[in-house]
Amino acid sequence: MTSQDVANLAGVSRTTVSLVLNNVEGFKIRRDTRQRVIKAARELGYVPDAAAQALASRRARIIGLILTRFPHQISTDAFITQILEGLFDIIHQNDMRLLIDIIEPEHQHEAYLQLVRANRIDGILLSGPRLDDDALRVLETENFPTVLIGQLPNASFCSVDVDNRAAATMAVAHLINLGHERIAFISNAPLTYTAAVDRKDGYRIALEKAGIPYAENLVRSADFTVESGYQQMADLLESELEFSAVFVASDIVALGAKSAILRHGLKIPQDIALVGFDDLPFAQYVDPSFTTIHLPTIDLARRATELLIKLLEGEQPDSSHILLETDLVIRESCGANLRKIL
Amino acid sequence: MTSQDVANLAGVSRTTVSLVLNNVEGFKIRRDTRQRVIKAARELGYVPDAAAQALASRRARIIGLILTRFPHQISTDAFITQILEGLFDIIHQNDMRLLIDIIEPEHQHEAYLQLVRANRIDGILLSGPRLDDDALRVLETENFPTVLIGQLPNASFCSVDVDNRAAATMAVAHLINLGHERIAFISNAPLTYTAAVDRKDGYRIALEKAGIPYAENLVRSADFTVESGYQQMADLLESELEFSAVFVASDIVALGAKSAILRHGLKIPQDIALVGFDDLPFAQYVDPSFTTIHLPTIDLARRATELLIKLLEGEQPDSSHILLETDLVIRESCGANLRKIL
DNA sequence: TTGTAAGCGTTATCAC
DNA sequence: GTGATAACGCTTACAA
Numbered sequence: 001m002t003s004q005d006v007a008n009l010a011g012v013s014r015t016t017v018s019l020v021l022n023n024v025e026g027f028k029i030r031r032d033t034r035q036r037v038i039k040a041a042r043e044l045g046y047v048p049d050a051a052a053q054a055l056a057s058r059r060a061r062i063i064g065l066i067l068t069r070f071p072h073q074i075s076t077d078a079f080i081t082q083i084l085e086g087l088f089d090i091i092h093q094n095d096m097r098l099l100i101d102i103i104e105p106e107h108q109h110e111a112y113l114q115l116v117r118a119n120r121i122d123g124i125l126l127s128g129p130r131l132d133d134d135a136l137r138v139l140e141t142e143n144f145p146t147v148l149i150g151q152l153p154n155a156s157f158c159s160v161d162v163d164n165r166a167a168a169t170m171a172v173a174h175l176i177n178l179g180h181e182r183i184a185f186i187s188n189a190p191l192t193y194t195a196a197v198d199r200k201d202g203y204r205i206a207l208e209k210a211g212i213p214y215a216e217n218l219v220r221s222a223d224f225t226v227e228s229g230y231q232q233m234a235d236l237l238e239s240e241l242e243f244s245a246v247f248v249a250s251d252i253v254a255l256g257a258k259s260a261i262l263r264h265g266l267k268i269p270q271d272i273a274l275v276g277f278d279d280l281p282f283a284q285y286v287d288p289s290f291t292t293i294h295l296p297t298i299d300l301a302r303r304a305t306e307l308l309i310k311l312l313e314g315e316q317p318d319s320s321h322i323l324l325e326t327d328l329v330i331r332e333s334c335g336a337n338l339r340k341i342l
Numbered sequence: 343m344t345s346q347d348v349a350n351l352a353g354v355s356r357t358t359v360s361l362v363l364n365n366v367e368g369f370k371i372r373r374d375t376r377q378r379v380i381k382a383a384r385e386l387g388y389v390p391d392a393a394a395q396a397l398a399s400r401r402a403r404i405i406g407l408i409l410t411r412f413p414h415q416i417s418t419d420a421f422i423t424q425i426l427e428g429l430f431d432i433i434h435q436n437d438m439r440l441l442i443d444i445i446e447p448e449h450q451h452e453a454y455l456q457l458v459r460a461n462r463i464d465g466i467l468l469s470g471p472r473l474d475d476d477a478l479r480v481l482e483t484e485n486f487p488t489v490l491i492g493q494l495p496n497a498s499f500c501s502v503d504v505d506n507r508a509a510a511t512m513a514v515a516h517l518i519n520l521g522h523e524r525i526a527f528i529s530n531a532p533l534t535y536t537a538a539v540d541r542k543d544g545y546r547i548a549l550e551k552a553g554i555p556y557a558e559n560l561v562r563s564a565d566f567t568v569e570s571g572y573q574q575m576a577d578l579l580e581s582e583l584e585f586s587a588v589f590v591a592s593d594i595v596a597l598g599a600k601s602a603i604l605r606h607g608l609k610i611p612q613d614i615a616l617v618g619f620d621d622l623p624f625a626q627y628v629d630p631s632f633t634t635i636h637l638p639t640i641d642l643a644r645r646a647t648e649l650l651i652k653l654l655e656g657e658q659p660d661s662s663h664i665l666l667e668t669d670l671v672i673r674e675s676c677g678a679n680l681r682k683i684l
Numbered sequence: 685t686t687g688t689a690a691g692c693g694t695t696a697t698c699a700c
Numbered sequence: 701g702t703g704a705t706a707a708c709g710c711t712t713a714c715a716a
Contacts, residue, residue: 344692344693344694345693345694346693356693356694356695357695357696360694360695360696361695364695366695366696390693390694391692391693391694393692393693393694394692394693394694394695395693395694395695396694397692397693397694397695398693398694398695398696399694399695399696400695
């Protein structure tokens with residue numbers, strides 16, 4: 001079943017079939033010819049061969065979503081599905097498809113360059129950029145259409161993100177407003193991830209603003225997973241360091257931290273107040289429900305995809321660094337909402 | 343950068359380059375020639391063009407993962423990420439890629455046939471088959487390589503699944519063993535999904551075995567989401583029907599049900615005992631933690647992918663209907679584990 | 685307004 | 701053992 005078959009049935013050439021079916025601008029095709037072609041195509045159930053189309057047109061009509069995570073970090077990552085929801089929204093509108101790949105940060109650093117070199121994908125959507133990702137630098141010099149969901153300092157990529165630093169500051173300021181002074185911090189991810197660095201910076205800034213000294217030993221680093229949150233919090237609790245609150249820069253990690261706190265015989269928020277980050281769907285259903293920073297994740301993905309598609313179409317995007325708003329969502333994990341954040 | 347460039351640099355023909363790089367069997371290539379080709383390819387950073395390769399070989403080396411869901415059901419679906427983890431495990435081993443598509447059950451019933459017709463994907467992995475999916479029947483008659491994660495009665499597809507009916511029976515039997523007689527049921531999804539039907543059947547069977555009459559008005563249907571779980575449970579509670587336990591055939595839906603119960607001023611498990619299904623990662627972190635049916639989801643995806651790849655390679659799989667084991671995981675949502683299930 | 689023909693970069697079938 | 705050469709099914713100048 002090829003375009004030739006359609007051409008035969010419609011009594012035209014393959015060229016005409018292509019022109020009609022692709023709605024090519026600048027060609028005036030007679031009404032009836034056009035109708036005949038469309039009818040023939042429909043009758044035969046003709047669908048153009050994707051490989052042939054890609055080879056000839058140099059466009060695969062596929063967007064690649066790259067996640068730099070370890071496999072074991074995937075199954076609990078509630079962020080991913082939110083990204084997918086936003087992504088498909090736009091991708092379907094544009095008749096494109098999604099190829100998704102998980103790249104292990106350490107080993108296959110350059111695995112996604114293969115996708116690019118093979119022309120398998122027209123553009124990349126990269127979630128969670130890392131500072132030490134050399135392959136990303138290659139994409140930059142090659143000017144390959146790429147949009148980051150997240151940010152990378154000193155890079156020329158388009159990006160869609162939230163102001164992680166400001167959001168983290170807001171979270172910690174909330175705790176400070178509630179009277180806490182000894183506030184621990186657990187990052188969402190290793191500090192090679194820019195989002196982790198920014199959230200940690202935000203924590204530091206909030207302390208500074210309040211004149212509270214920054215204590216390195218109250219700062220821990222998790223790695224996306226519930227387990228890492230449990231471990232880091234258990235470690236903090238066993239260290240016998242004093243703190244009355246903790247800012248955990250990821251709701252998933254916070255789930256583990258919460259579990260460690262409870263299993264240590266302490267209560268949230270009475271003994272330890274907790275603020276999370278991301279406002280994942282489950283955050284309002286755990287007990288106590290998480291006071292957390294709401295991220296417009298679905299929208300983030302939507303905007304990033306729109307931006308990428310503009311790039312692919314050669315349009316100059318209005319702005320190449322989009323920053324969406326975050327909110328502090330106050331629930332139960334910090335206790336009564338006595339004072340509202342300024 | 344084409345295979346011609348590699349051929350030139352190595353001083354051989356494109357044919358030889360192809361033979362060497364693809365490790366084609368049955369051709370004896372001289373050692374040094376082989377080395378020269380490999381070296382040249384590496385030096386040039388040559389990566390074969392995927393479209394050209396697909397066009398010539400009639401294999402895209404892409405597997406399609408099809409999810410038949412509504413967009414709004416995606417973002418909270420913790421099942422998907424688990425599937426992804428297992429999938430990538432096998433896909434990476436086989437140097438294939440993953441194209442993922444979400445197909446809305448109502449509108450775009452046949453959207454994934456396009457993928458097939460365009461030869462964009464070599465095989466389909468379909469999660470959550472529906473009884474009313476006509477497009478699936480087309481795949482069947484066309485004998486397109488397809489593996490279901492789930493099951494479809496009277497269909498010839500290979501499938502990997504758990505015994506949903508038996509698992510549900512086990513869940514409800516647990517409640518009965520604990521002394522409950524009025525047990526409500528909330529499905530995971532509409533009853534067009536085979537898994538939903540099977541779990542409901544399991545519920546019924548457990549009741550029958552215990553001689554407890556099946557009460558239609560204690561049976562509700564949810565649609566994957568937390569919200570639907572909340573609504574159905576709120577509805578049950580407002581109905582003033584008597585029941586001391588509920589079997590919710592999905593942990594996500596159970597999250598909403600739990601919330602409705604608590605907001606109704608009732609306690610779990612004291613007032614209402616709850617058993618979930620899936621054992622999603624968060625199930626042990628909610629409060630009370632869910633007694634639930636553990637599904638080996640990652641393994642399910644792994645086995646399904648292995649099966650599909652076998653199919654693609656023309657091998658006859660050992661068994662075309664794989665059934666993996668489930669366990670009842672006893673936690674807090676049913677109260678003290680007084681009597682152990684037989 | 686439509687058709688002819690030359691690619692696109694592989695793989696695969698033959699010869700040599 | 702290796703090299704021509706013909707597909708693969710489409711797009712796109714260019715010609716008519």
